[in-house]
Amino acid sequence: MMPHLNPARRLRRLVASLLALAAVPLSLTAQVGASTDIITGVVKSPAGAPVENAQVEAQSTETQVTRRQRTNAQGKYTILFPDGGGTYRLTVRYIGFQPTTLTVTRNGDDDRIVRNITLGQNTAQTLARVEVRGARRPTQQGPGGGPPAPGGSERVVDGVQAARLPVDASDPTAIASLAPGVVLTGADSSGGGGAANFSVAGQSSQSNNVTLDGLSFAAGFVPQDAIRGTRVVTNTYDVARGQFSGGQVSQTTRSGTNVIQGSLSYVGRYRDFTLEQGGTTGAFGGAFNQNQFGAGVGFPIIKDKLFFFGALQGRRRADLLPSLLAADNATRERLGASPDSVNRFLGAVNRYGVAGAGGVVDDNRNADNMTVLGRMDYSLADAHTLTLRGDWRLTDQTPTRVGSLALPQTGGTTESRGGGGSLVLSSRFGTSVINELRAGLQVDNRTGSPFVTLPLGRVQVLSALSDGTQGFSTLQFGGSTSLLSQSDNTVFEATNETSLLLDEGKHRLKVGGLINRTGYTQDQAFNRFGTFTFNSLADFDANRPATFQRTLASPERTGSTVNSGIYIGDTWRPRDGLQLVLGGRVESSTFTGAPARNLAVDSAFGRRTDIIPSDAAFLPRVGFSWSKAQPANANGGNPFGNGALTIRGGVGRFRDAPNTQLFAGAQTATGLASGEQAIFCVGAGVPVPDWTGYFANPASVPTQCIAGGPPAQLNTARNVTTFDSDYSNPRAWRGSLGASKRLFGRFSLNVDFSAARGEAQTGYADLNLNTSPQFTLASEGNRPVFVPAASIIPTTGAVPTQLSRKDQRFGSVFDVNSRNSTEQWQGTVSFGGFTSRGAIISTSYTYSDARSQTGFAFGGAGGGFASATTAGNPNLPEWATSAFNRTHNVIATVTHPLTSSFEITAIGRVTSGSPFTPLVSADINGDGARNDRAFVYDPTTAADAQLAAGMRTLLETSGNTARSCLRAQVNALAARNSCIGPWQPGFDLQLNWRPTMFKLDRRLTFSLVTANLIGGIDQAIHGSTNLRGWGSFTQPDNTLLFVRGFDAATNRYKYEVNERFGAARGNQTGIRLPFQVGFNLRYTLGPDQTRDRLRAAFGAAPGTRLTGSGIAAGVGRFFPNVPQQIVEARDSIGLTDAEIVRLQVLADSIKVQVDSLTEAARAVVEKEGGNPDPAVLFGVKLRPFFERGTRLRTRGLDGAKAILTADQWMRVPARIKTPQGFGGPGGGGGGGGGRPPNE
Template identity: 20%
Template sequence: MSYTASRAPCGRASIRIVLLASAMACATPGLAQTVTASIRGTVAHGPNATITAVDVNSGASRSATANAQGSYALPGLRPGTYEITFTAGAATTRQQVTVGVGESSTLDVDVAPPVAAALSGPQIVVTGRRLVETRTSEVGTNVTTQQIQNLPQASRNFLNFAQLAPGVRVSNNPNRKTFSGSGVSQSPNGESLGGPQVNVFIDGVSLKSDIQQGGIVGGDSSKGNPFPQAAVQEFRVISSNYKAEYEDAGTTVISAVTKTGGNEFHGEVFGFDQIDALRSKDYFQKKNAAAGVADDGKFSQKQYGASLGGPIIKDRLHFFVAYEGNEQRNVESVTLGQRTPDNLARFGDKEGSFTSPFREDLGFAKLTLEATEADTIDLSGSIRKEKDTQGFGGQTAYEAGSNIKNTVYTGRLRWQHNKGDFLNEASVDYLYFKFDPTPIEPDTIGQQYNNAIRIGGASTSQKVVQKGFTLRDNVTLSNIDFLGGNHVVKFGGKVAFVDYTVNDAVNANPVFNYNNDPSQNEDFTQPFEALYGVGDPTVHAKDTQVGLFAQDDWKATDKVTFNIGLRWDYESNAKNNSYVTPPDAVAALNALQTTLAAQGGDFRASDYISTGKNRKPFLGAFQPRVGVSFDAFGDQRTVFFAGWGRYYDRTLFRNAAEEQLLRQYTSRSFEFSKDGADRNGQHTIQWNDSYMSKDALDQLIASSNAPAGELRIIRNDVKPPRTDQFSIGVRQKIGRMLNASISYNHVSAQDQIGYYPVNRSVNPNATGFYDFIPVTGFANVVAMTQARASKYDGMYLTIDKPFTKASPWSINIAYTLSFSKERGYDFNFDHPDVAAQPYLPNAGDERHRVVVSGMAQLPLDFQISTLMVFGSGQPYQVIDTRNGTGAGVVIANTGRTKDFRQVDVRLTKDIHLFGHDRTDFQLIAELFNVFNRANFGGYDGYSPTTNASFGTPNDLSGPPRTFQFGARFTF
């Protein structure tokens, strides 16, 4: 019988909450700083001064009036360059400044002219500079348009530049375009159920993946980019203590803003090319060549695109469009794990280098209407479509790969209204995401030879769909004098209506597992296990999400600023609330409780049995966030800051979906042996060669010779994972151009998601193994635990010298000293009692990381830039099998990868056409991994005493030395 999830019924209180948020969304538009910037300051000698800011690109203007003390605020500014006029009586001062996305900058001016100037008329001062945010408790880094366009970049993924911020790491796995922060739930290969707890906003549209991975939609199992880089104006990375307006993230937030058309036509056409002849052979290709293995792979990558923006109606209606294409022919090397003579004789023909074709198309379009001086309306949309062949390489043969389709659509309609000190916005966002992998050879039985190779077809096909509308509403009230200070108050919320579909045909193509273990009488002549899935693999659900926040940026004195906020989030159906635990599962759980209680265990079946009515939405996601900054001398040169906050992420819907999915679609586990005797407390079937087919496995199921598969259960009181963050530091301006900061950051992550087998004995046997407890009708009972937790301590140092026309060179240094440890893993099958485990280093425990970037203008219109990344290596998991593979005791993440080093360089030559700087033809040459460093991403950590391949690398984390050539025409 099939159980289909539906929207869970809400109690009266929950209904009132949703209606309240909906009413707010319809009635009170506002602006979120995730999209914009703000300027705040004091006009000396200018009480009640008039301030007017004009966007030099579009001509749009904003006005404000200073209060009697001269304080003013300009919130909700589109990031860009503004000419700001300060007028007080007959005196006028003008300044041209640039503001960045998400920044709250300070600009103090004095409109009182010198005596001599006062005699001859108003004073006019014109300057040009980028404002630097100093008086904030956030730990944030802005990545500018100049850096995005000019630093070396192999894939045109703007998120790669997130590593310019300390505490942030970008995945170097070419098939996982993700990033992570603060060491929370970090795994070398990613986690399908944990997730790094990050979020990305593009023009305020959240790209959060609600179902799996926990990062951004489309980032899992993808070589592609989330968005056309040509459309990204700039973005901000907030590593710690972000404000209450930011949602659905426990560690790091990225907020990007797109380009907007202006009163003049601007655009570009570009193309980049990488070819195999200009790419060094990587470590594994060289290793295969030395072993006489043929290299059939030829690498190539072509990236191309164009963008155009300009006026439809000058000063009123503007447009911007962008397109990018990406065609790749990648190379993946397949290498045997244990290269014994027997393995080479049986599987040697599977080794080699194979191509992995990939194609991506990205598009973006925006219309901006300046309807009135106070009203701006934006309509925008994006598209991302990918086709890829992957899933092979390392110890996985080409035939075991998959064809993957990845699709993301977004849309947004936003109305912004500015009137004096009142700013508001209303927006409607749409997001559609589909992830659709299918096996290359779906009808070829899969075979996994442990520590040797995986052959045959891929086992699983999937279709994951997330779609929904979000209504957002925020209000900003500026320049409020209260409690002896000046306040900018912001409040608002969202309500989202989301549909989920999870189709996960796990092991629909059977996989037979082999092991070489004389102690268990197992070898490669026959499998010890088969995994095979049957049933209905689809779950649907609907969810309503509500978020409310309020925050106050309180300038208490000229030197002290407080940031005080509170956020609350709610989901109606995060736990698939209408699911009813079937009677056979209820009986099995109650029986298991009795058995474990007799051994001294404390498992309570009622915590996991759902009646369809006893799973209530979590109402406790209150998140206070407090920060303070102290400008020691009142000149923004030395600023001390500190902050503390609580941050809730989401409970990924995949966790709830698989509880239902694994009941209606069962992945059966068939235990085989040579003699049919019990093994580790489990019944086995005496092997027969005729079992090597789907039909034979179906017959074993029909004759009740196979357990009913895994029973997956989640707690009725599941909470969303959360982090508590604390930071303290100082920002220092050195001279006129150099900015530096140092901060200490602590992150404590609680209620993280993991799983453990319930049907294991409470105490280990003589070999250290926790024996299986037979459960009627099921092979295993696997339960969610939220005892998993992590701790992170980081010291961040940044040094920044910006690039300017007057000083045409820049350098940016981000150093991270970090200590990261974790209690428990995503799947804790070796230590069932997760809460009793010690804190151990996790994959985020990279002690030192230095990222250096910079650029310099050279003679004859040449420019050079570089991006250098140095890391001290990260742990990898080591498994001790000295007591037999049944023990499988995880020692810890005691292995440590080789240190990471990559230096990339770009050289460009500008050719000015038609006699002026505005029209350029640019020739570009880039060299990635200049020193051809073999950066390894994975090692064989299995059995340090019995595995000859222990400690050998099995994966790369970054490219070999590669040249890329390109050209760009801009006007």
């Protein structure tokens, strides 16, 4: 039976809980949903002896689920709570002692709650001292994969918070973008979901890891109503976290509880509520319709034993397909193509008889997405909990992968189907051993189908635009180079962690292991039907291509990688306020499905094609978190006082998971006849296209170059990929040091510095490239060229790359190595809190300096690589600014309650521009890649008059960033990433309305949300014809020079200048991101436990309305008159008559002020109505009254202590001397779950 709670103490506990909840955004603690909580401690008698067989009961305040255990002979108890939420009500009972009830909350960086309890004598059946253990330190904890380790930094957003902000709550990357220092890197080039498309610590997006319920999850999305919370980890020193050297996005799903609860949601976006920028309408205006429906519900099957939660979500998005046919003349000009050039191109396509190939393609691009998730939680006993989860998903898009300057026939359809399941078994053995086993399987099937099986035609066009400049564009028709594909992937992962609690919970020693097997079957050859490239419209009219390249054969790839790891670590808390984490992790990788051995490659290059090295690494880590211990009555019991300074930091080594795509590419790149083969034809060796013949019979597409071209083209070029003996998965050493301090009671300041040194970063060298120049380009700073000058086609400048090969039997022979490095230095200042009017703000500024030796990514053409840019020997890495560097990054979020029913939220960000490199439009050095950096010609000395005129125009008319970049490099080869794009601002708002009418009881939230509001502001300020591109996030045009031919007499290429180089302004881009207004609805099912507890505290029945006088009277009881309480206890204290008189005078004085305070509070409460929002009422409206009441209490304590003798003061009951129920953030009550002072 629960002990009786007197109204005053019941109210104090509730108010303290609500105040702690209101302070959550300040400290960014989000006490929701760490994976598994451990509550441990020792129960003692008043004499200090351990109490055996005491009943300890813990109830989650979030789920209302209860777990129980009896203490052992040492008085120790340990309770395991999967998905408990971090805040619990503990009740301890033992015959002969007073029952004790208290509330404990895990601190942001605690990995367990340690609470030792001393029972009182059974003199009265009353509630013992209540303590709310708030998160004093402004660190972050919350959902996903276990609590944070000391020293780390992360951002936590729970599902409800995400729904309140103008952000896609179901997109992990969108949530990640809210964390300081995270750099978005663009959409997933594969067209599918699941990529963590952001950079952390200067590492690529492939260095990130996404988990769901503690297991790797590459699918990328689950129903929005199933997401309990998302944690973005940017720094951690927990040895249990692995398989990444960048960042980690960790999500947890909701579970059923003892309360039936759930939600219904709708997200709507409509073309009719769109302001298209710059007068652009239609497909390039960016407007779209989207309807998304979701639902989730959880309930108990057997109370405290068996629970179920299920959710589903369906979404359809429809927008007009942006293509060359959909573009009007103004849009075509913005894309660099004049209307006359486009009309000539379309006429030629029609003349060649393939304009109608592929049939009529829908003008609407439809994307369908559906996902279902179910979860079952079963408490086998108080010591064991089993969780089973299953999910299924579908994604279809058609048409897709159609370029803005391409005909719709170049696209196709993509489909994705997938699903999986997982189990988690959490167990406790005795009071000291915790074990958690996780295992899961995910399967995924993706297919792509092109509209037409034709070669792709690329026509490079130089157009005279209406503004007097020249624009360069590439118009496309024919088939797709990438959509004829199919892949099947499976991921099995299992982890197990055993924890040992030692020294009354001071140490948590954990040992664990991981195994991840990722298997695949792929049939996705790039450029299967070939690509014809025309250097001009005149060449296209004459059907005279400059090059033809085609992948002739690419066998199916099947293989798998196995990544395993073991770790041991200790989280040690020597005292309250100090935590240390120390440990080490060993990870290793192996690959199955090695390609065949090519003895010819062995003898020619000394490399084995059939060996992919295994890899292992030791990853040590150490972290700490320190804050000055504060006494129980710190700040006079004021929860709004200035908290202690917290210092945190650490250093550790991290390692990526294996890159299966890299290994898969090597399986077919053996150089054998059974492997991948390709041809590359230039000059007279290029076949004359027969477009109608190819359409009628795809088998007639050429499989070899024709006679008359360079001799080397007569054979197919077989590319080879080998792995150097030093190859290993990318790793990084990372360290950080930060400090946090609460200021002015309501704000927190965080300063963090971090450094990262990426090691073993993947690079490659082409072993078959003869790096001894055949000649140099004197007019371009003596740029080396690796083919003879006589072999370069004079009319087009096309280069026969096979002539740069050491061994003509092979094309490129890539040697994949791990010799590159990256480095980043970063500093972040964050400031957040809540204002006196209740607005919650969070702002951060990050300065970053990231450099790297690598500038390429995987997945491109040519052996699976997209080459790093070069101005010399492409096999030599060089340091330069990283492509992921954003020097300045500012982000701010604001939540402001306008009334008790309305609130407005906002996200604002501004980021400095992304680096880019001035390039040449084609391969000019003969290494086989379009990766040559441009020479910046001086218009006053350039020998070519047309080139000089173009450079002069560009330097006079281009934007500031492009102009300054080029002027700094005149008469020199451009450096990698030497130019910086324009700053990118972003700003969006969301208005949330939670009505109380129609008995909705604030369950329904209606949201009006904006998308690209900053773009609408841009148009309102600057007009349609002078947009700045705010909110568009466009990549500047990085092509500076276009190859038009080659002069063999002077050994000089003929160039045209792209006078739109660096163009990124809003009026220069094709596809606009419009300002759009959307509508969201969310309806919460089940009881509102916070409001029901609020009503119960004031004697009202659940679901009924509160009266202002009732709440005001309750609030008045929250401020007890300390001198009056001491007078009432005069006999036990031994007060004299004189002391009683003096205390009564003080008590009467305080009573007048308490009465005045209560009356003022009553007026405020009555104004809020009978169904107030608890967080707004207690966290905002009544907060000043609580602060004044705390000062009155402190005055009474100090005054009474001055009247009494030391001996009398010792006899004053602790319940009077110690502020009760007010251990909120920054105040007394000890650390979260830590030992309270004097215990």
